[in-house]
Amino acid sequence: YASSNLIFRISCNNSVRLIGHPLWVTMTTGQMSCYRTGQITNSQHNIHLEVIDIPEFAQRNVAKLLEEDGRGLAMLCFDDAGALLTFTGGGELYLARQIDVSLQDLASGTDIDARYDRVTLELQRSLDNFDRQFRNVAVSRLIVSQVPDGARLVEYLGTNLTVPVSLLDLEQVVDFPGVPELRDPLRQSQCLRLIGAAMREERTA
Numbered sequence: 001y002a003s004s005n006l007i008f009r010i011s012c013n014n015s016v017r018l019i020g021h022p023l024w025v026t027m028t029t030g031q032m033s034c035y036r037t038g039q040i041t042n043s044q045h046n047i048h049l050e051v052i053d054i055p056e057f058a059q060r061n062v063a064k065l066l067e068e069d070g071r072g073l074a075m076l077c078f079d080d081a082g083a084l085l086t087f088t089g090g091g092e093l094y095l096a097r098q099i100d101v102s103l104q105d106l107a108s109g110t111d112i113d114a115r116y117d118r119v120t121l122e123l124q125r126s127l128d129n130f131d132r133q134f135r136n137v138a139v140s141r142l143i144v145s146q147v148p149d150g151a152r153l154v155e156y157l158g159t160n161l162t163v164p165v166s167l168l169d170l171e172q173v174v175d176f177p178g179v180p181e182l183r184d185p186l187r188q189s190q191c192l193r194l195i196g197a198a199m200r201e202e203r204t205a
Contacts, residue, residue, distance in 0.1 A: 056096040057196075057200075058192075058197040058200075059084055059192065060092075062195065063086060064091040065173040065199075066168075067088060071138055072087055072088065072089040072137040072138060072139040072140065073088050073139065073140060074087050074130075074142040074143070075142070075144075075168075076099075076119075076142060077192050077193075078102060078106065078145055078147050078189065079192075081102060082098055082100050082101060083100075083101050084097075084098060085097045085098075085099060085126055087130050087134075087137075094130070095129075095130055099118075099119060100118075101115050103189075103190075106148055107147070112149075116153060116157075123157065140164075141165065142157065142161065142163050142166075143168050144165060144166070144167055144168060145167075145168045145189040146167055146186045146189040150167050151167070154167055167185070168185070168188070169185050170182070170192075170195070171185075
């Protein structure tokens, strides 16, 4: 999947920061929604919205590139607001859950074992719940977005969960020829929802 999308981050004061190469425009107005539009009409950023996406669907768009045929995938992605856990299969979103542990919590270096325990407990409950609700979709693995000391987190989760756990590396499935900074796995995680929103595919009747 090759991505040469233009990604704008629109803040509440209407400032714009270019971090990609032009094709589409992707932006956020907070932690809960991602938007895509076909045009920015002038310097005042008058915007005509075509699509409103939510983070769960943006994460689904990334997850479906990593799925194995006929198997489900669990993906856990951290940002400054917390962690989003999604379960997908065949490109469809089955279940999503928020976990109250943020990227900053993991980067702080304090109470790390307690935070790992909280994440592990929430994952165990979610995996059990998913297995009960969707017995026809077997989860093959859990992929975790890059975080500080991510290898330690993956090892910790792997010893406490019943599915294999690995760190996300988007370069396995996506090319970023126009955005060299996205070759950094940690930067990929910071921009994951924007990348996922840019992967949206239009469906025609």
